[in-house]
Amino acid sequence: MKDIDLPRDLSETSEDLPPKPVKKRRRAKQTVRLEERLALRARDDRNRARSLPPGKEREDLLRRARRTEEATRMAEWLTASSSHGKT
Numbered sequence: 001m002k003d004i005d006l007p008r009d010l011s012e013t014s015e016d017l018p019p020k021p022v023k024k025r026r027r028a029k030q031t032v033r034l035e036e037r038l039a040l041r042a043r044d045d046r047n048r049a050r051s052l053p054p055g056k057e058r059e060d061l062l063r064r065a066r067r068t069e070e071a072t073r074m075a076e077w078l079t080a081s082s083s084h085g086k087t
Contacts, residue, residue, distance in 0.1 A: 035075050042068040 030037075042065045049061035 035072050035079070038068050038072040038075065042066075042072065 032040075045061045045065035045068065049058045049065065052058040052061070
């Protein structure tokens with residue numbers, strides 16, 4: 001097996017590399033609570049599903065609405081749970 005020469009530390013190779021730009025996270029301030037956004041999405045999905053004939057697209061929208069409603073309940077439960085610990 002052939003030996004491979006590896007640098008002893010990263011500083012030996014970092015001189016040769018250009019500096020990496022720092023990525024900044026894009027942050028958006030939410031003006032509507034998560035639970036409200038989820039409920040609105042579920043309602044919109046159900047309304048769209050009502051306007052469609054029976055089929056895959058309609059079933060997919062109804063499934064997404066149910067999952068969104070479950071997520072709404074979980075978010076409410078987690079919010080209520082975390083506020084019980086505070087005094």
